Every structure is written in structure tokens, then in C-alpha cells.
Amino acid sequence: MSSAVPADDLPDDDRLPGQPTEGGATITPYRDGPLVVRGDFRLVDQDGAEIDPGRKTIALCRCGKSGIKPFCDGSHKRSGFSAPSTPSRPRPAAAILRQAQRPSD
Template identity: 90%
Template sequence: MQGAGATITPYRDGPLIVRGDFRLVDQDGAEIDPGRNTIALCRCGKSGIKPFCDGTHKRSGFSAPSASSRPRPAQIIREAGRPEA
């Protein structure tokens, strides 16, 4: 999938599924090798193998919608770049 980019899909009451060509780094910029092209990232904050999901969200009662509740980043960037009328 070289050059195809990545897709990130939030699953209702579950993780973010990342598929494709991506690079994962920690807060210091060190690369984390996931060893595959599809990963599940924790959204509940309770995983024992962060940043990856271990299924703990099911036992913890984590709840989150699958759809985004905020504007998409690309939409925000486009709107910020518009000249004043």
C-alpha cells in the first residue's frame, strides 16, 4: 500500500482502527513499530498495551460514538485559509 495513505475508523464504543501506510511515533518522536498495516488504537485509556487496544473497553463500560462529533481537520484548515470577505 505504499503511497496509498492511511484510513482511521473510530469504532462505536471501541478503538480507532488504522489501516494502510502510516508511521506511528511516541510523544518524543521515537517510532513505534506495530509490525503490521492494520492496528487498533486505544480510546478508553485503560489498555494494558497502550497505545494499542487490548479489549479492556468492553469490561470498563467505555462509551463513544463511531461518528466524529467535531469538524474534520481538513475542513478546519480550509476554513482558516479563506481570505476575509
């Protein structure tokens, strides 16, 4: 059974349930479903042109089957898409920042 959230059923607010808004966006990968983006964000295409999502909470397709890309239309349910809600090998944010800040030799 999928725990994915249908895009049309997402609340149109900028908070996760029970959490205060601190600015910025929160991106939540749903198991076997979309990436749900909540909060203050800007969505642009590969050329930098802004895409108006029309709401503060959106679901982005990650199965590749949506008819309204980059948004989720629930096609992952029919296609049998499978993906975890957590990364297979998480990297601590501090390690990523340290690596990015190292001077090149």
C-alpha cells in the first residue's frame, strides 16, 4: 500500500503539521510517491524561467509518468513506482558543506 499523498489532497499552507514556520521550504519525499514542497520556495525551469505553482504546497513528480510535469498527478500509483522516503545513504549536511568549502589543490 502506498503512503503517497495525492497532489489535490495537499493542504495549501506553508507548515508541516504541528511545526511552526521558520522561513524557507521543507521538501518531504513520500514513500512510493512525490516530493512534497511546503513553505517559501521559487520554482524555475532549466532555463531559469519561473514556474507559477499556483499554491504554497506542491507535489513534484519523481516517477516520470505525470501528465502535468513537474507536478504530480498520481500516476505513480498506476505505474507501480517504488522509492523510499529516506535516502539509501544519508550524508550529514555538515560533511557536505565541509567538502564544498575545501580549497582545490
